[in-house]
Amino acid sequence: MAKLIYFYSAMKGGKSGILIPMAYNLEENKKRTLVVKPGIDTKGNAHIVSRSGAERQIDLWIDKEESFLEDANLSRIFETDAIIIDEAQFLTGTQVEELWTISKRLDIQVIGFGLRANFKGKLFEGSQRFFELADEISELPIIPTCKCGEKALFNARLVNGAYTMNGEECIIDGSTSNVTYEPLCGTCFLKQVVLPEKNMQYLKKFD
Numbered sequence: 396m397a398k399l400i401y402f403y404s405a406m407k408g409g410k411s412g413i414l415i416p417m418a419y420n421l422e423e424n425k426k427r428t429l430v431v432k433p434g435i436d437t438k439g440n441a442h443i444v445s446r447s448g449a450e451r452q453i454d455l456w457i458d459k460e461e462s463f464l465e466d467a468n469l470s471r472i473f474e475t476d477a478i479i480i481d482e483a484q485f486l487t488g489t490q491v492e493e494l495w496t497i498s499k500r501l502d503i504q505v506i507g508f509g510l511r512a513n514f515k516g517k518l519f520e521g522s523q524r525f526f527e528l529a530d531e532i533s534e535l536p537i538i539p540t541c542k543c544g545e546k547a548l549f550n551a552r553l554v555n556g557a558y559t560m561n562g563e564e565c566i567i568d569g570s571t572s573n574v575t576y577e578p579l580c581g582t583c584f585l586k587q588v589v590l591p592e593k594n595m596q597y598l599k600k601f602d
Contacts, residue, residue: 397504401483401525401527401532402512405547405578409537410508411445411481417506418451418479422430433485433521434458435565438446443481453481463493472497476504484523486567489545494569513562514576516584545560547578551588558588565601 404410418428432443432453443451455471457463464471472478478494480486486494486507498505507525512518518526526532539547551558552566552577566574577585 397498397502398503399498399525399528400506401486401529402506402508402535403522403525404535404537405539406510406550406576407446407547408535409445410535412447412449412537413535414479414508415443415445415449415451426476427474427477429454429471430546431455431457431478431480433480435485437499439558450499457486457490459487459490461490462501462546463490467509472501477502478505480505480507480509480515483510483525484509484511484513484519484522485549486524487577488524490589491521491524491528499578510550513547513564514550515519515564516549521563533544541578541580543580545580545581545582549579549581549584549588550586551577551579553577556580557590562587578589582602583584 402413417429424435430443430451430453432455434456438444439450441453441456443453455468457468462468471561478497480494483491491507494505494507495505509523509525510519510524523583541547552562553559554562555573
């Protein structure tokens with residue numbers, strides 16, 4: 396029986412760099428793939444672009460209000476052997492449930508690549524549902540590194556160069572010039588983002 400699989404990492408963990416050759420290798424082995432990207436992700440337009448420069452055209456853009464079970468989407472899904480989703484954390488919980496159903500009822504492998512948590516350190520709706528439903532959950536082998544040299548687990552947002560925990564959840568990296576992201580370890584995320592933002596003065600006793 397096909398599985399629902401979720402690969403995750405912090406930013407700069409090489410998700411697209413693994414997804415693109417995975418889709419290529421499946422097709423080399425005569426497997427029909429459907430490469431999907433959430434509609435909110437406009438980076439690269441209709442392409443998935445890795446930091447190495449590799450690109451892959453997507454087969455389907457899906458908006459938050461759209462269902463994988465709509466007739467137009469199902470007609471394409473029926474003709475595929477594997478569904479691969481980039482930036483899968485941006486899917487809704489309902490869309491992840493639909494993919495889980497597709498993997499079980501249609502015996503089609505579904506593989507999502509995404510982040511674990513948002514810039515506030517909280518699970519995205521899509522990643523939370525993957526963690527709840529996926530048959531396999533794997534952290535990607537390429538470990539993003541914090542500026543201190545430790546393993547990065549968090550995705551900090553900077554606005555005009557300053558860390559923040561305010562603002563809407565989804566602002567795509569590169570979509571606006573004043574918003575950037577930085578992978579941080581837990582210690583740096585706590586000290587440089589959480590404590591200044593929440594003004595937890597009582598924690599200074601630990602310094």
